[in-house]
Structures are given as C-alpha cells and as structure tokens.
Amino acid sequence: MTRTHDGAARPRHGATAAGVPVDEPAQPDRIRRPSDAIRFAASLVGLAAVMLLVSIAQQTTHGLQTDIVQGTAHAPRLLxxxxxxxxxxxxxxxxxxxxxxxxxHKDGTRVAIALLAAVIAFGVTVGLDDLVVRAAPGGVLDSLIWGGTETAPVHTDIAPVIAFVSAVGMAGRSRWQAATWTMIGLAALTGLTASYASVAALAATYFLGRAIGHGTLYAVGTPNPRPTGAAVVAALERLGPRPVRGARLDDPADDAEAGRRYGVVLAGRPAGGRVPAGRGAHGDWDxxxxxxxxxxxxAGLLYRIWRLLRLRATTTGRTLRSLRRSLEQESLMAYAVDAAGVRTPRxxxxxxxxxxxxxxxxxxxPGRRLGDVPAAEITDELLTDVWRQFRAMQGxxxxxxxxxxxxxxxxEDGLPYVTDLHAGETAAGDLALRLDLAQLLTTLALRTGPERAVRxxxxxxxxxxxxxxxxxxxxxxxxxxxxxxxxRDRDLLTRIREQIVQLKPETEAAPARLERFRPRTIFSVVALSVAAYIVIPQVTSLDVGYLAATASWHWVVAALGAAALTYVAAALMLMGFVPERLPLRRTVLVQVAASFVKLVAPAAVGGVAVNTRYLQRSGVRPTLAVASVxxxxLVGMVTHILLLVLFGFLTGSTAKATQDLAPSRTIVIAVLALGLVAGLALTVPRVRRVVASRLKSMFSGVVPRLVDVLQSPKKLCTGMGGTLLLTLAFVLCLDASIRAFGGSLPWTTVVLVFLTANAVGSAAPTPGGLGAVEGALTLALxxxxxxAExxxxxxxxxxxxTLWLPVLPGWGAFAFLQRKEAL
Structure with missing residues (x-):
C-alpha cells in the first residue's frame, strides 16, 4: 500500500479493489482534530505551571541550575x-x-502549516523577549534568566523548531522523532553548560513552542489523514472477501466516537440480489x-475526563485508548458477547x-434501530426478548x-440484536452490571413507559x-x-422506582453514591477561594491594634448584636411573602448561608438564588418559589426607595451638611445618557421583546403572590415587619460602629447614609458591593x-x-444545608 498526500491508504497500481465503487460524500481537505486542541490547552497549562513554579520556588530553580552547571563542569571539554x-x-x-x-511524498500542505507555526513562534518569542517579559515582575524574570539580564528569557533559536516539529507531525516515524528531539536536547544542554540558558527558561520555551505548533495546527486545520471509503474497501480484501460495491451508511454529522460505517456488497451475490443506489440506504448488504x-x-476526551473525575473509578471506562487498544477492545467484546449466546452481528x-x-x-x-421502530410494533414479546439478551450478557x-x-x-426477522460494543467491558464488576440494568430500564421506559419496562x-x-x-x-x-x-420527562426515574418498589416493597430506595463530588461542591470550593481572595487583603489592611485600643467595646458588642439581628429580619421578610409555613431556625440559617454566597456574586443576585433554591427544597413549586422571592x-426595593426619599427630605430640611450628598452633575449626565441609550434601544422591536420576556420571566407571578399575602394579615405583618426590621438593624449596626470610635450623628443622617450606600452596593456589580459600599459610606460620613479617621x-x-466576619459561618451553614438537602 502507498499513501496519498492526505495520508489515506491507496491500492497499488493493478490491485483488484481499485475499481470498487464506494458511494460516500467528499471528505474535507483539512480537519480540526480534537487532539490538537487538547495538546494546545495542555501546553498552556504547562507554561502557566512553569511561571507559577519560578514565582514561588526561585531558590529551587536557581539551585537546580547551579547543580547542572557544576555537574557539567567536569565533562570533557572536547565532548x-x-x-x-x-x-x-x-x-x-x-x-x-x-x-x-x-x-x-507530496505532503507539502503540512510542511507549509509547520513553517507558519515556526514563523509565528519566532515572532512571539522575539516580542516576548523585547517587549513583554522585560516588564514582568522581577522574581519571575530573575528566575527565567541565568547569567544576567542580557540573556533572553525565552529562547528564540529553539522555540520555532519545537513549533515546527509539533505542527509537522512525526507520528509513526520514530527515527525522525529521535533525531529531531536529540538535536533539540543537545541545543538545550549546550545552553545550560554555557550558562546562557536556565532550566526554567528552557521549560517555558518548550511549552510555548508546543502551544504555538498545536494551536496553529488546530486553527488552520491539518490535512485530512482519514482513509477514504475506497481505501477501506480495498483493505477489506486482505481479509479474504471480494467487495464489488460499498456505500457510507452513517451521517458524517453523527457522533464521532461511533466511527464511520460502510455497507459492502461481496462478489458471488445470488441473482436478483439488491444493491443500494444511494448513501445510507437500508439495502441488502453482506x-x-x-x-x-x-x-x-x-473525540469526547474532555467529557470522559470529567466523568472520570466526577464519578467513582468503577463506573467509568478507560478514558483514552490508542487505535490498537480500541480495535482489540471492541474485537474482544464482540467475540465475548457472541460466545455468551447474545444475539449480535457476527x-x-x-x-x-x-x-x-x-x-x-x-x-x-438488516433492520431498524429501536428509536426508529413505531411504538405500536414494540410488543411485550419483543421487550421480553430484549431482556433475555440482556440476561445472557449479565451472565x-x-x-x-x-x-x-x-x-x-x-x-427484519423481528428479533432484537445488541450492537455498538465499542464501549463495552469484559469481566465487569457488580456496579457496572447494575448500571447497565438501570440504563436499559430507562431506555425502554422512555419508549414504552415505566410499567411495561419494569413488568x-x-x-x-x-x-x-x-x-x-x-x-x-x-x-x-x-x-x-x-x-x-x-x-422531556423529568419524573420518569421516580416512576420507574415506584414501579419496582410496588413489586418489591422492601427495596432500598436511597440513591447510591456514584459521584466523587457534585457540581455544587465545585461551586463551594470556587466560592470559598474567591471569598478568601477578596476578604484576606481587606482584613489584612485593618489596623487591629488601633481598633482594639480606641474602640468602645460596649458599642462594638451592640454593633455585633445588630448585625446578627439582620439575619433574623431577613428570615422574617422571606417568611412573610411565602404562604407556606417555613421554620424560623432553618430560614435564619439560609440567610447566614446567603452571606457567604454574596461574596462571589453581586449583592442583588446571590441572596435571590439561595432563597429560591431553599423554597424549592422546602416543597414550594419552582414558579411559586421564584414569585415569592x-x-x-420588589417590596424591599419599593420600601427602600420610599425610605430614601422620606429621610432625604427630613435630613435635607434639618441639616445642611448632607446636602452635598446630592448627585453630582457628572452622575446626572451619565444617568441621562444611559436613559437616552436605553430609550433608543427600546425603539427596536427585537430589543423590546427580549426585555419584555426577561421582565416577564423575572416578575411573573409576583402580583398573584402579593395578593395571596394580602389575604393573610399575619403574613403581611411578618413580611413588612421583617423588611423594616432589616433596615433598622443595619442602621443600628452602622450607628453603633460610629459611636464605638467616639463619633455621633443625627439618626436621620445615619439612616440616609445607610440607604444611599446600600443602594450603591446593590447597583454595583462587585460581590457584596465590595469597594462601592465602603467608598460611599466613607464619603457620606x-x-x-x-x-476621615x-x-x-x-x-x-x-x-x-456585615460582610467579612460572616464568611466562615456562612460557608459552614451552606455546607450544612447542602448535606441536609435544604439547598
């Protein structure tokens, strides 16, 4: 066999299969391989790891460099x-x-792509050396450079070669690979011994070159190496059959993991045998x-890695297989299934x-996939036969x-066959077999309903x-x-469980723990990390000694008590607008958890999400939960605006000092400009429809929910009382904090300052209004x-x-409520 320019196998001149026609769509000249994208991402991760290492382990990198120089100093100079x-x-x-x-060998396209990668690598390394890296932090730069700042931290002579080698593709050509990487290794070694290259710089150069090479290959596309259908049919002759016609059966847009499928007609077909005329026809293939x-x-590697990390090892197959390994695995599975007496294509x-x-x-x-069979043709006899085949596999x-x-x-004979064995596993454990049972139950229940599938x-x-x-x-x-x-049927699994429990009431219905972690665990880890990143610099800026020496501790305790009261008030506020009964203690705990979430989300978003989730877990239907929150x-916002207007008027009429709290001309102009832009945008019908749909989804059901609350005076008093108590508790906390350092302001002024700063914090996109609230409060006070002090x-x-201290209790409450499945 010889190879074409695109890497496909081609029969030698005079081969008997050369004239076999294969009906298939034209293959693209270039493709974007998932492996190139994965290698590009892995190279970037490696580059980032090198940068991190030289930032935190400078002594280690310098020590390693010194050891290498001292070790090579004893080598023969001639060598x-x-x-x-x-x-x-x-x-x-x-x-x-x-x-x-x-x-x-007429593979010029790949060489051209590799040259492009080398040119890009040269330009990037020159730019990094001359423009970017010189401005990097000294610690990183000092660790990358060995022997003074006259040496380039990224090596321009090696990076383009690495990019070229990565893009040109030397897979299957071990001698060329060995020779090329030996030369690159010798160049790196001479740089180390001559003290103009460091280990860190060489590692960064390697990952940078690999990233540029694979990134260019993925962006431009690699010449298509997949053999054509004619090459596949030609290779089939080596197994003995003599094909006379073939056609592509699958849709090229189908799942890549399933592989291409061809139907082939062999020589010696009886007279009158059918031969399909078009691609994908269900003909009488041999x-x-x-x-x-x-x-x-x-293909699908990232998804499989995610499943491997998320699920326990016994529930997932091999994440990555070589071509040879995949061929052997499917072959073994096909022979094993046939030997077990399962009906399957041989x-x-x-x-x-x-x-x-x-x-x-x-x-x-010949036949149809189960998904293509009409429901009327799926009889109980057919389902029973499917389960017999499954029992043979389990055995x-x-x-x-x-x-x-x-x-x-x-x-076509009406019998079921088990196909698609490429993901199968021999000598499977009990958990894998039970997972197969759960999967088949769900598959059949989707077509026939839970009752027939279980029966x-x-x-x-x-x-x-x-x-x-x-x-x-x-x-x-x-x-x-x-x-x-x-x-499309979210309660199907529940109905399947109920059908099984009816047959066997003593069945254990608690779900098995299949996951190493859940997505909410990732959210908790990320949220805690972001919270720590935000809080730690803020806390370290506090002069604790000064605060402890100058603060009046009885006012500090009063401020702490007022801050704790805010969580009770927030719980009462939520309970008042939910006609269903909610426990006060757990609702307060939810508000404490929300104080943790708001550090990783804007202040107006985090609490809404947590409360909505809590109501859903408490048995409130999703639409009603959203409407209640x-x-x-809505009531809280209206109350806040009314109080702001009221106390603004009262304060303005009694204290001239706070008149400067009025918006500046710049803010007024900005608000008017934003209003003008919004008004012009709303003149566009499509924008109006989007805004209307968003508002409708946000506030749909709010008015009926308010009507339900108005019919219960107790609920109304609880909700309104909680709203006012929440504002009062924050004002008391701010006033006590002022008095703790010997300050004093009229109570109307404190209320206005809080309402103004709180409005700014709610509008700010930063987590918890961080930065905006502090600035507004300090300026207003x-x-x-x-x-100023x-x-x-x-x-x-x-x-x-109100923000920093509740982080750890909030995280604890969040984790506790998750374990109790209240969030």
Whole structure:
C-alpha cells in the first residue's frame, strides 16, 4: 500500500479493489482534530505551571541550575564542544531534511502549516523577549534568566523548531522523532553548560513552542489523514472477501466516537440480489464495516475526563485508548458477547487501514434501530426478548455501558440484536452490571413507559435483580443521550422506582453514591477561594491594634448584636411573602448561608438564588418559589426607595451638611445618557421583546403572590415587619460602629447614609458591593461631619460585622444545608 498526500491508504497500481465503487460524500481537505486542541490547552497549562513554579520556588530553580552547571563542569571539554557543533547544525538541518522528505511524498500542505507555526513562534518569542517579559515582575524574570539580564528569557533559536516539529507531525516515524528531539536536547544542554540558558527558561520555551505548533495546527486545520471509503474497501480484501460495491451508511454529522460505517456488497451475490443506489440506504448488504480513525480517538476526551473525575473509578471506562487498544477492545467484546449466546452481528475480521485507521467487519443484519421502530410494533414479546439478551450478557459478566436506543437493533426477522460494543467491558464488576440494568430500564421506559419496562424485566430477571437497580436510577449514572431525553420527562426515574418498589416493597430506595463530588461542591470550593481572595487583603489592611485600643467595646458588642439581628429580619421578610409555613431556625440559617454566597456574586443576585433554591427544597413549586422571592425583593426595593426619599427630605430640611450628598452633575449626565441609550434601544422591536420576556420571566407571578399575602394579615405583618426590621438593624449596626470610635450623628443622617450606600452596593456589580459600599459610606460620613479617621474606622468595623466576619459561618451553614438537602 502507498499513501496519498492526505495520508489515506491507496491500492497499488493493478490491485483488484481499485475499481470498487464506494458511494460516500467528499471528505474535507483539512480537519480540526480534537487532539490538537487538547495538546494546545495542555501546553498552556504547562507554561502557566512553569511561571507559577519560578514565582514561588526561585531558590529551587536557581539551585537546580547551579547543580547542572557544576555537574557539567567536569565533562570533557572536547565532548561539550562537539555537542555544541552538532546541535548548532542539526537543530535546523534535521527538521529541514524531514520537510524535504515530506515534499517528495507530496505532503507539502503540512510542511507549509509547520513553517507558519515556526514563523509565528519566532515572532512571539522575539516580542516576548523585547517587549513583554522585560516588564514582568522581577522574581519571575530573575528566575527565567541565568547569567544576567542580557540573556533572553525565552529562547528564540529553539522555540520555532519545537513549533515546527509539533505542527509537522512525526507520528509513526520514530527515527525522525529521535533525531529531531536529540538535536533539540543537545541545543538545550549546550545552553545550560554555557550558562546562557536556565532550566526554567528552557521549560517555558518548550511549552510555548508546543502551544504555538498545536494551536496553529488546530486553527488552520491539518490535512485530512482519514482513509477514504475506497481505501477501506480495498483493505477489506486482505481479509479474504471480494467487495464489488460499498456505500457510507452513517451521517458524517453523527457522533464521532461511533466511527464511520460502510455497507459492502461481496462478489458471488445470488441473482436478483439488491444493491443500494444511494448513501445510507437500508439495502441488502453482506458486510457492515466500522472504521476507527486515529484522529477521532480523542473525540469526547474532555467529557470522559470529567466523568472520570466526577464519578467513582468503577463506573467509568478507560478514558483514552490508542487505535490498537480500541480495535482489540471492541474485537474482544464482540467475540465475548457472541460466545455468551447474545444475539449480535457476527464479527468476521479486523485489520488496519494504513497507519491512520483500522476496520472491523461485521455481518450485516438488516433492520431498524429501536428509536426508529413505531411504538405500536414494540410488543411485550419483543421487550421480553430484549431482556433475555440482556440476561445472557449479565451472565457472561459483560457490561455494554451504552444500552441506549441506537445500541438495540430490531432485525427484519423481528428479533432484537445488541450492537455498538465499542464501549463495552469484559469481566465487569457488580456496579457496572447494575448500571447497565438501570440504563436499559430507562431506555425502554422512555419508549414504552415505566410499567411495561419494569413488568417485562421482572418476568425475565426477577424482582430481586430489579431491586438492585433502584439506588442507581440517577441521571448522573446514565448516558449523555439518555440524560438529554429525560429533560422531556423529568419524573420518569421516580416512576420507574415506584414501579419496582410496588413489586418489591422492601427495596432500598436511597440513591447510591456514584459521584466523587457534585457540581455544587465545585461551586463551594470556587466560592470559598474567591471569598478568601477578596476578604484576606481587606482584613489584612485593618489596623487591629488601633481598633482594639480606641474602640468602645460596649458599642462594638451592640454593633455585633445588630448585625446578627439582620439575619433574623431577613428570615422574617422571606417568611412573610411565602404562604407556606417555613421554620424560623432553618430560614435564619439560609440567610447566614446567603452571606457567604454574596461574596462571589453581586449583592442583588446571590441572596435571590439561595432563597429560591431553599423554597424549592422546602416543597414550594419552582414558579411559586421564584414569585415569592421576587415579591419580597420588589417590596424591599419599593420600601427602600420610599425610605430614601422620606429621610432625604427630613435630613435635607434639618441639616445642611448632607446636602452635598446630592448627585453630582457628572452622575446626572451619565444617568441621562444611559436613559437616552436605553430609550433608543427600546425603539427596536427585537430589543423590546427580549426585555419584555426577561421582565416577564423575572416578575411573573409576583402580583398573584402579593395578593395571596394580602389575604393573610399575619403574613403581611411578618413580611413588612421583617423588611423594616432589616433596615433598622443595619442602621443600628452602622450607628453603633460610629459611636464605638467616639463619633455621633443625627439618626436621620445615619439612616440616609445607610440607604444611599446600600443602594450603591446593590447597583454595583462587585460581590457584596465590595469597594462601592465602603467608598460611599466613607464619603457620606465624612461629608456629614465625621473626621476621615473616624469615618474610615467606623466603616471598616461595620463591614467587618456585615460582610467579612460572616464568611466562615456562612460557608459552614451552606455546607450544612447542602448535606441536609435544604439547598
């Protein structure tokens, strides 16, 4: 076999398969391989790791460099000189020779892409050396450079070569790979021994070159290495069959992990045999060929890694397989399933197609996938037969792992066949077998309903076996396609459990723990990290000694008590706008948890999300939960505006000092400009529809919810009382913080200052209004007559009690409520 310019296998001149027609759409000249994107991302991660390492471990990097220099100082000088001469010549000569060799094999496109990557790498490294890196922090720069700042931290002579090698592709050419990387290694070694290169700089250069090479390859696209259908059919001849016609059966837009499929007609067909005329027709094929393309082995890799990390190891298959490993795995599974007595298309042979693909030849079984079979044709007899095939697989300890609709073929003879064995596992454990049962139950229930699926399964497997699937009937345990189908019937899994429990009431219904962690765990970790990043610098800026020496502690305690009262007030506010009964203690705990969440979300967003989730977990329907929280927020906003206007008037009429709190001309102009832009935008019909739909979804049901509350005077008093108490508690906390440092302001002024700063904090996009609230409070208190020192100390104490101090209790409450499934 020889290879074409795109890497596909081509029959030698005169081969008997050269004239076999294959009906398939034209393949693209270039493709973007998932593996290139993954390698690009991995190189960026490696580069970031090097930068982090040299930032925090400068002594280690310098020590490593010193050890290398001292170790090579004893090497023979003649040997080092020879290595320098060889690397200086070979680091460019070997890649050039490989490029010439590829040109002779008509692979010029890949060479051109590799040259583009080398040019980009040269430009990037020159730019980094001359412009960017010199302005980097001294610690990083000093660790990258060895021997003074005259040396470039990123090595321009090596990076383009690495980018070229990464992009040109030397897979399968071990001699060229060894020669090229030997020259690069010698060039790096001579740089280390001559003290003009450091280990850190070389590592950064390596990852940068790899990132540019694979990034260019992914952006431009690599020449398509996949063999054509004609090449696949030609390779089939080596197994013995003589094909006379073929056609592509699958849609090129289908899941890449499933591989390409071809139907093949063999010589010697009886007279009158049907031959399909078009691609994808369900004709009377003799063989069905599944092609494994090397470049598709990494398709879906990120998703599989996510599943591997998220789920326990015994519930996931091998994350990444080589082409050879995938071929062997599917072959073994096909033979094992056939040996177990399961009805499946027989595997007749396997072989490689050049160096970029492999094929598996199955006997063709004409029929339809379960998803294409009308519901009227899915009889109980058919379902029972499906369960018999499944029982045979379970008896052979064979796990399919993807028993969804496409994996079940209903033949023209009316019998079910198990197909798509590429993800299967032999010698499977109990958990994998039970997961298969949960998957097949869900697949059949989606087509026939829970009652028929469970009843036919029980008649074959028995009630005891079905009971083992109940704890595993979870969305996370099912395939991605099945989870998407469940979005149309969200309570299907619950109904399946109920059907099984009716057959076997003593069945354990508690879900099994399949996940290492849940998405909310990631949220907690990220939120805590962000909170720590925000809070720690703020807390370290406090002069604790000064605060402790000058503060009046009885007012500090009063401020702390007022801050604690805010959580009770917020709980009463929420309870008042929810007609359903809520426990006060748990509702207060939810508000404490919300104080943690608001540090990673704007102040007006975090509390709404937590309260909505809490109401849903408490049994309130999602639409009513959103309406209840929306009603409390709407009443709170209206109350806040009315109080701001009222106390602004009272303060303005009694104290001239606070007149400066009026918006400046710049703010007025900005507000008017924003209003003008918003008004012009609303003249566009599409913008009006989007805004109307957003507002409708946000406040739909709020008015009916308010009407429900108005019908209960007790609820109305609770909600309004909580709203006013919340404002009062914050005002008391701010006033006590001011008095703790010897300051004093009229109570109307304190109320106005709080209302103004709180409005600014709610509008600010920063978490918890961070920065905006402190600035507004300090400015307002200073304008109102306090000294800058007193105002700053009072604001820091106030924010300590209302924002920073509740972080750890809030995180504890958040974690506790998650464990209790209240959030």
């Amino acid at each position: 080092l000189t020879l290595a320098t001469l060889v690397s200086s010549f070979g680091v460019l000569a070997v890649p050039i020779a490989f490029a010439v060799e590829r040109l002779f 063989l069905e060929i599944r092609v494994l393309d090397r470049d598709q082995q990494t 595997l007749t042979g396997t072989c490689e197609v050049g160096t970029e693909a492999a094929l598996l030849a199955y006997e063709h079984v 052979g300890r064979l796990a399919h792992r993807r028993l969804q609709e496409d994996a079940l073929l209903i033949g 036919t399964a029980a008649s074959v497997l028995g009630e005891e076996a079905l009971g083992g699937a109940v704890p595993l009937l979870q969305r996370v345990a099912l395939s991605r396609a099945t989870r998407q189908a469940l979005r 929306g009603a409390s927020q 200073t304008i109102s007559g306090l000294s 007193t105002a700053t100390s009072a604001v820091l104490l106030y924010r300590l009690f």
